[in-house]
Amino acid sequence: MSSASITDTTGHFVRTPRVGTFYESAAFFPMPVIVIVTCDAEGQHNVAPYSLCFPQPEAGDGMLMLISKRDSNTARNISATGKAALCFLPEDATLLDHCVELGRPAPPGEKMVRSKFTLQEVEGFSVIAEAEQVFLCSLEQFDVQADGKERRILLHVDEVMLQERWARALKRGWGAPRLAVEFGFRGQSARWLSRPRVHFGGPALRPTFEFSVNMSAAEVQESLQRALESQTADVEGFVRTGRAQINIPRAEATFWSPELAITIEDDGRRAKLHGRVGPHPQVWTLLMLLHLATAIIGGFGVFWGLSQWMVDQTPWAMLSIPGALIIHGLLLGAAFVGQGLGVEHVFRLRDFVDEALTH
Numbered sequence: 001m002s003s004a005s006i007t008d009t010t011g012h013f014v015r016t017p018r019v020g021t022f023y024e025s026a027a028f029f030p031m032p033v034i035v036i037v038t039c040d041a042e043g044q045h046n047v048a049p050y051s052l053c054f055p056q057p058e059a060g061d062g063m064l065m066l067i068s069k070r071d072s073n074t075a076r077n078i079s080a081t082g083k084a085a086l087c088f089l090p091e092d093a094t095l096l097d098h099c100v101e102l103g104r105p106a107p108p109g110e111k112m113v114r115s116k117f118t119l120q121e122v123e124g125f126s127v128i129a130e131a132e133q134v135f136l137c138s139l140e141q142f143d144v145q146a147d148g149k150e151r152r153i154l155l156h157v158d159e160v161m162l163q164e165r166w167a168r169a170l171k172r173g174w175g176a177p178r179l180a181v182e183f184g185f186r187g188q189s190a191r192w193l194s195r196p197r198v199h200f201g202g203p204a205l206r207p208t209f210e211f212s213v214n215m216s217a218a219e220v221q222e223s224l225q226r227a228l229e230s231q232t233a234d235v236e237g238f239v240r241t242g243r244a245q246i247n248i249p250r251a252e253a254t255f256w257s258p259e260l261a262i263t264i265e266d267d268g269r270r271a272k273l274h275g276r277v278g279p280h281p282q283v284w285t286l287l288m289l290l291h292l293a294t295a296i297i298g299g300f301g302v303f304w305g306l307s308q309w310m311v312d313q314t315p316w317a318m319l320s321i322p323g324a325l326i327i328h329g330l331l332l333g334a335a336f337v338g339q340g341l342g343v344e345h346v347f348r349l350r351d352f353v354d355e356a357l358t359h
Contacts (some may be wrong), residue, residue, distance in 0.1 A: 001354055008178045021089055024184025033099060033180035036066075037085040037119065037126050038077035045126055046073045046108040049099040052087065063140065066153040073108050081138040085122075086153060087131035091178040095130060098178075122161060132177040134161040157234055168230075175227070175355045180194050209350070210274045213357050214218065217242065220273065224262075227356035235352045238261030246352060248345050253280075260349040275353070277346055298324030 016026050023029035032052035038046050043103070054066035059065070064086070068075045077082050089095050098116050106114075120128040126135045137147045137155040162170065169175035228246075237246040237260075245254070257274020258277045264355040266270045271354065309315040 021184070026185045030181040030183060033096065033101070033182050035087045035089060035099060035117070035128055035131070036074050037128060038074050038083070039081055039126065039273060040073075040077050040108070041080045041284040044108050045112055045119065046077055047102055047111060047117060047128070048072070048074050049303045050074070056154060059140070060155040060156075062156045063138065066155055068151050068153060070149055070151050072151075073154065078139050078153055078155075083333045084137045084139075085123065085125040085127045086137060086155075087128040088133045089128075089130065089180045090132050091180045092130075096180055112317060119190070123159060126258075127161070132163055132166060132179060135159070136161065163165070169355075172230075176242055178351065178354075208274065208276045210272060212270045212272045215271050215357065217271045220264050220271045223356050224243050224353070227352065233352070237328065237347060246349050257345050258349065260353070262353070273353070275350075277349065287331060291328060294324050294331070 018026050032053060034050050034053050036048055036050055040199065054065055055066040056063040102111055119126045120129045122134065123136060125136045135157045136159040138158050139153065140156045141154040143152040143154070166177050216280065221239050224244050227233055228237055228239065235246050236249050238245060242264050244262040244264070246262070248257040257280065259280060261276045263274045298320050301317045305315035305318035308317055
C-alpha cells in the first residue's frame with residue numbers, strides 16, 4: 001500500500017445527480033463528432049452528425065457500433081444501400097456550429113440545401129471534403145432495441161481514408177489532427193462542443209502564453225526542428241539554443257500576419273516554453289514610429305500652445321493634445337483589428353507547436 005496519506009473526504013469534488021444519459025447530461029464525457037453521409041435508393045444524399053459511434057472489437061476486426069434512432073434518415077439509408085461514410089471533422093467552430101444545425105430533424109432534401117459541406121466522391125462513397133479522416137463502411141448487422149426507439153447498427157470499416165498530411169504523420173509516428181469532440185447537452189437543448197482554444201494573456205498588442213512538457217529542452221528543440229523540416233509543415237522558421245522563431249510562409253504572409261517567438265527553459269526534468277505572438281518586426285517598428293511621431297507632435301503642440309497663452313493669444317495649438325490622443329487610439333484600434341484579421345495564422349502557429357511536441 002502506498003505510504004502517501006489518504007483522506008476519505010470529498011475534497012474539491014462535488015457529487016452531481018446521475019440522471020438519464022449521464023454521459024451527456026451529468027458529466028463531461030468526450031465523444032467523437034462524426035458527420036455520416038448516406039444515400040437512399042434513389043441517390044438522395046443525407047448528412048447527419050452523430051456521436052454514439054464506438055469500436056466494437058468483440059464483434060470482429062474493423063467493427064463499429066452506431067446507435068441511431070429507429071426512424072432516422074441515416075438508419076433507413078444504411079438499411080437500403082448497406083453503405084455509409086463516417087467523416088471526422090477538425091476542431092473548427094464554424095463547422096461545429098453547422099453540425100448543430102444539421103442535427104435538427106428535417107427532410108434530406110431540405111438538409112442538403114442548408115448544408116455548407118462540400119461532398120466529393122471517394123472510391124464509390126460520397127464524403128465531406130472538409131473532414132480530416134473518413135471511414136468507408138458497409139452494413140454488417142441491424143439490432144433493433146426492445147423499446148423500438150433505437151437501432152444499433154454494426155458497421156464494418158472497409159477503408160480508412162486520411163488527409164495526406166495526416167497519413168504522413170501516422171507513418172512517421174508523431175503529430176495528429178485536432179478532431180472535434182462533444183460533451184453532451186445541457187438544459188436539454190444546447191450542445192457543448194469542443195472549440196479551438198489558444199490561451200493568451202491579453203488583450204495585448206503582443207499576447208503571450210506558456211506551458212510545460214515532459215521533455216528536455218534539447219528534445220523540444222529537436223522536435224521543433226524536425227517538424228519545420230517536414231514536408232507537411234505549413235509554417236517556416238528556425239530553432240536556436242534556447243529559442244525558436246515560427247513564421248507564416250512568405251508566399252502566404254500578409255501585412256498583419258503574426259510571428260511566434262519561443263524561449264525554451266529546462267529545469268532538468270521538464271521544459272517550459274514561453275511564447276510571444278506579435279507582428280512582423282517591420283510592422284512593429286512602423287507602429288512604434290507612428291506612436292512616437294504622434295507623441296512628439298502632441299508635445300510640440302503643448303509648448304506652442306503655452307507660448308500662445310503667455311502672449312495673450314488664443315492657444316489653438318493645444319488642440320494637438322486631443323488630436324494626438326485620437327491618433328494613438330486609432331493606431332491601437334488598427335493593431336487590434338490586425339490581430340483579428342490574422343487570427344487564423346495565430347491558430348496555425350500555435351497548432352504547429354502543439355503538433356510538433358505530440359509524440
